[in-house]
Amino acid sequence: AQSVTQLDSHVSVSEGTPVLLRCNYSSSYSPSLFWYVQHPNKGLQLLLKYTSAATLVKGINGFEAEFKKSETSFHLTKPSAHMSDAAEYFCVVRATSGGYNKLIFGAGTRLAVHP
């Protein structure tokens, strides 16, 4: 069975400094992995996805993530945080059973950005 573990429930950074949100996955198969962002009182927006092509995936708003099979990790990074990046971030793996589009979410990491 697939699962994801987000290693930090809260991350706090200063504006202009790098962002690192950590995610480890568990999957018997080559996984499809995603990062979603949730801004307050909003739904979830897809940041980026990995589907077994390039291991370094670029997403929207300057975010990127690197798939590392040897470490079973899919960490999300951004070189320079902006105040508008403050949100909750979810690492997600797509289930391979049942042939449907089920997403398995991590518990989330809340990112705070300070001036």
Added chain:
Amino acid sequence: EAQVTQNPRYLITVTGKKLTVTCSQNMNHEYMSWYRQDPGLGLRQIYYSMNVEVTDKGDVPEGYKVSRKEKRNFPLILESPSPNQTSLYFCASSLRPRNQPQHFGDGTRLSIL
């Protein structure tokens, strides 16, 4: 504008009083799904629908019902709500059952007293 619309956005109600949360998408998507979000647990799937008249249970279906009579609508029904169903609910849709991205609604916050 392509969107998934949920109503209501907020609801406070009492135990046992039947309620329905509506979800509508305007993208002609086949696949629709309901999730609930609880602190520290991320989102968990309640029910999903592969197409009209095709629905199935997700991971946490107890206490919920759904229907898919039309392609665009996928209402979530709580026949007899209980306090443990107090949560933030999201509807999502995608073009095909295995397509990404899923488009999410803005959420419905339910409080069951």
